[in-house]
Amino acid sequence: MPVKRILLVDDELELLKAMRIRLASWGYDVLTATNGQEAIQLVRKEVPDAIILDIKMPEMDGIETLKRIRHFNKEIPVFMLTAYGDEERFEKTRKLGISGFIQKGNEFENASEFVRVALKGQK
Amino acid sequence: MAQKEKKSLSEGLVKKAIVTPRQLKQTQDTLANRGAELRTIVENNPDGLIVVSKDGAVLFFNEVAMFHLNRNKEELSGKPLGLPIDISKSTEIDIVRTGGGRGIAQVCAVEIEWEKKLAYLVMIHDITELKRLDQLKDEFLSTVSHELRTPLTTMKEFASIISDEIPGKLTKEQKEYVDIIKCNIDLLTRLINNLLDISKIESGKIEPKKALVDITDLANSVISLLKPEMERKHIEFETLFPQAALNVYADPDKVTQIFTNLIGNAVKFTPGKGRILIEIIDKDSEIECSVSDTGVGIASENLSKLFTKFQQFGRVPGAGAKGTGLGLAITKELVQRHNGRIRVESELGKGSKFIFTLPKYSKEVILYEAVETGITGAKKENKEFSIFIIRLDDYPEGEKEFEENRAQKVFLPISAALEKVMQSGDFVTGNNEIIAFAQVNKTEASGVIRQLKMVIKVPILEIEEQFKMGFSYGYATYPDDADNAKDLLEKAYQSCVREREERLKKAIMIVDDEPEARNIVRKILQASGYSNFSEAGNGEEAFEKIKTAIPDLLILDMRMPRMNGYELIGMLKENTETKDIPVLIMSGSAVEIDKLEEYIKKKAIPVVGKPLDTEQLIKLVNYLL
Numbered sequence: 001m002p003v004k005r006i007l008l009v010d011d012e013l014e015l016l017k018a019m020r021i022r023l024a025s026w027g028y029d030v031l032t033a034t035n036g037q038e039a040i041q042l043v044r045k046e047v048p049d050a051i052i053l054d055i056k057m058p059e060m061d062g063i064e065t066l067k068r069i070r071h072f073n074k075e076i077p078v079f080m081l082t083a084y085g086d087e088e089r090f091e092k093t094r095k096l097g098i099s100g101f102i103q104k105g106n107e108f109e110n111a112s113e114f115v116r117v118a119l120k121g122q123k
Numbered sequence: 124m125a126q127k128e129k130k131s132l133s134e135g136l137v138k139k140a141i142v143t144p145r146q147l148k149q150t151q152d153t154l155a156n157r158g159a160e161l162r163t164i165v166e167n168n169p170d171g172l173i174v175v176s177k178d179g180a181v182l183f184f185n186e187v188a189m190f191h192l193n194r195n196k197e198e199l200s201g202k203p204l205g206l207p208i209d210i211s212k213s214t215e216i217d218i219v220r221t222g223g224g225r226g227i228a229q230v231c232a233v234e235i236e237w238e239k240k241l242a243y244l245v246m247i248h249d250i251t252e253l254k255r256l257d258q259l260k261d262e263f264l265s266t267v268s269h270e271l272r273t274p275l276t277t278m279k280e281f282a283s284i285i286s287d288e289i290p291g292k293l294t295k296e297q298k299e300y301v302d303i304i305k306c307n308i309d310l311l312t313r314l315i316n317n318l319l320d321i322s323k324i325e326s327g328k329i330e331p332k333k334a335l336v337d338i339t340d341l342a343n344s345v346i347s348l349l350k351p352e353m354e355r356k357h358i359e360f361e362t363l364f365p366q367a368a369l370n371v372y373a374d375p376d377k378v379t380q381i382f383t384n385l386i387g388n389a390v391k392f393t394p395g396k397g398r399i400l401i402e403i404i405d406k407d408s409e410i411e412c413s414v415s416d417t418g419v420g421i422a423s424e425n426l427s428k429l430f431t432k433f434q435q436f437g438r439v440p441g442a443g444a445k446g447t448g449l450g451l452a453i454t455k456e457l458v459q460r461h462n463g464r465i466r467v468e469s470e471l472g473k474g475s476k477f478i479f480t481l482p483k484y485s486k487e488v489i490l491y492e493a494v495e496t497g498i499t500g501a502k503k504e505n506k507e508f509s510i511f512i513i514r515l516d517d518y519p520e521g522e523k524e525f526e527e528n529r530a531q532k533v534f535l536p537i538s539a540a541l542e543k544v545m546q547s548g549d550f551v552t553g554n555n556e557i558i559a560f561a562q563v564n565k566t567e568a569s570g571v572i573r574q575l576k577m578v579i580k581v582p583i584l585e586i587e588e589q590f591k592m593g594f595s596y597g598y599a600t601y602p603d604d605a606d607n608a609k610d611l612l613e614k615a616y617q618s619c620v621r622e623r624e625e626r627l628k629k630a631i632m633i634v635d636d637e638p639e640a641r642n643i644v645r646k647i648l649q650a651s652g653y654s655n656f657s658e659a660g661n662g663e664e665a666f667e668k669i670k671t672a673i674p675d676l677l678i679l680d681m682r683m684p685r686m687n688g689y690e691l692i693g694m695l696k697e698n699t700e701t702k703d704i705p706v707l708i709m710s711g712s713a714v715e716i717d718k719l720e721e722y723i724k725k726k727a728i729p730v731v732g733k734p735l736d737t738e739q740l741i742k743l744v745n746y747l748l
Binding site: 019025 | 269272276277280281284287290
């Protein structure tokens with residue numbers, strides 16, 4: 001089975017590194033981006049199998065990034081990284097095609113299950 | 124004579140009171156001074172003060188009141204106040220002060236006696252600055268907690284990576300230490316989260332998102348999450364729930380949080396092999412839930428402090444997640460937000476019992492609240508808000524089976540149909556009504572009711588196969604028709620009533636060669652409110668009459684002399700003005716469908732048998748009109 005590739009997007013570099021190490025330890029190939037523009041380019045060029053996208057980013061936030069990605073790719077499963085208590089605010093954005101919300105600092109360890117399930121549905 | 128009497132009387136009075144003119148003058152001066160002093164106090168009071176008579180007219184006011192309300196003397200004295208007067212609670216209102224400054228004020232009222240009559244003293248207290256500070260506090264808290272959380276998250280992730288030995292193997296000691304770091308990061312995170320929770324709840328920022336939910340269901344899902352821990356500690360647990368689902372009108376997430384906190388505490392403070400009992404009791408006016416345990420218990424001197432912030436008792440030393448001291452404070456706030464009560468009974472060393480109640484609401488209140496929430500949401504987002512009421516008439520009281528099937532049979536088809544025409548919507552059942560509300564944009568709004576009419580007929584008719592029921596429907600829109608919940612509901616009801624009234628006035632033509640048969644049909648329909656009838660004894664007569672006045676519905680017997688029903692339908696089909704008249708066939712024998720050709724097939728003309736089935740006739744007529 002080919003190694004699944006995940007694009008990880010967050011503007012906080014150290015956290016990005018931690019999450020990359022975690023995902024790599026689960027056996028994923030990890031691409032990283034630190035802002036929305038970069039993420040969109042990577043999605044176009046590399047077509048990852050899933051995206052983990054921070055909602056709160058300067059300049060272009062996660063929702064805007066996702067909207068732009070959905071213009072040209074409607075299939076990729078996307079997980080949004082949220083802060084505690086923010087989920088409700090973003091519940092409405094689910095219709096943009098969000099596979100799940102991952103709460104920062106609380107659930108990332110358990111996020112593998114989420115991601116695995118989403119990737120299983122793909123060919 | 125009269126003059127004399129008067130004089131002597133006043134002389135007598137003066138004598139009796141022994142008041143000299145000088146003393147009288149003094150008293151008058153003192154009174155005048157007091158009056159001036161009191162006026163000074165009233166005028167310099169920072170709160171607006173207004174006295175309003177029982178029937179709502181302004182009797183007295185101070186300068187501040189004029190300033191806050193931006194109304195001059197003439198606009199206030201004797202005029203209606205135009206503010207809510209509620210002696211049971213204070214209300215917040217937006218104010219535009221003289222000069223255009225905007226602000227928020229708190230209005231409260233007390234009953235007083237004014238000129239020997241019952242009146243209200245209304246006080247307007249400017250809370251603009253308080254509100255601003257409160258908002259600053261909220262923003263500060265949310266910024267700080269976010270700033271604190273970001274580094275914590277990174278710390279947590281790296282500590283977990285080390286603990287999971289991803290970079291390399293750890294010694295037993297190293298692993299122990301890094302796990303302690305991890306535990307404390309978790310505790311800090313929980314603390315921040317709880318603080319954020321409690322500040323949001325206390326500031327009233329989080330309004331419970333109430334819905335009708337089965338409370339036993341919520342409790343069970345919490346129990347299943349905590350079950351592994353209970354089994355690990357060999358805790359025996361028992362639930363005493365009512366047999367049937369028990370609906371409460373509450374925010375499911377918040378009720379889940381209440382159960383999680385209380386049952387979680389019970390599990391935490393109950394030693395191995397203890398017992399936990401969870402009870403839900405359906406009482407007359409409220410629902411009572413309780414969690415009892417055989418845990419460490421709480422000393423009586425600590426009971427009063429239990430629900431305050433940062434209080435922790437009976438801390439279990441050693442392993443396990445440490446508490447934040449905020450759980451019960453949050454729980455209490457959440458219960459109170461739902462207008463419930465919470466209390467505790469406990470004995471040190473024996474165990475504790477936490478009891479909370481949730482009020483039961485009448486369907487009307489639920490309906491009203493739901494609409495109000497909808498309006499508030501629409502106002503906030505500057506959206507248009509529409510409400511639809513589908514009223515089920517003749518709904519048989521106590522029809523158990525229907526009650527149970529309502530959700531599946533009425534709700535789902537309607538909700539599915541409505542979803543197609545609305546951007547977002549919600550549903551509530553009232554007594555005999557289904558209320559659907561939606562946020563729609565202006566152009567859509569007028570079309571929706573028409574589409575609604577088309578889609579709701581089918582599912583409701585399916586129900587009518589089994590239950591005697593008619594329906595009418597109405598709608599109203601915020602902000603055009605109304606700007607508050609009460610008004611909106613009222614307007615929608617009115618439109619509902621109007622729809623029914625208009626329908627009952629529609630012209631029905633009954634065509635049958637037997638006068639007796641026509642009479643029966645007319646009487647049945649009259650009994651359910653219809654009033655506009657015409658009759659014909661055969662197709663030819665009917666055709667002549669239709670030429671002068673086109674009816675809204677034709678109830679047609681097929682076998683008639685001269686021109687029969689088939690022939691009449693054929694004739695009507697030829698004319699653009701008459702081809703769309705709805706037809707209801709009334710026939711003793713099987714209808715020869717092929718005779719009606721395409722016409723009947725296309726229109727799917729319903730048939731009632733003879734002898735007449737009254738209910739079926741009424742519901743078909745309701746449907747066709």
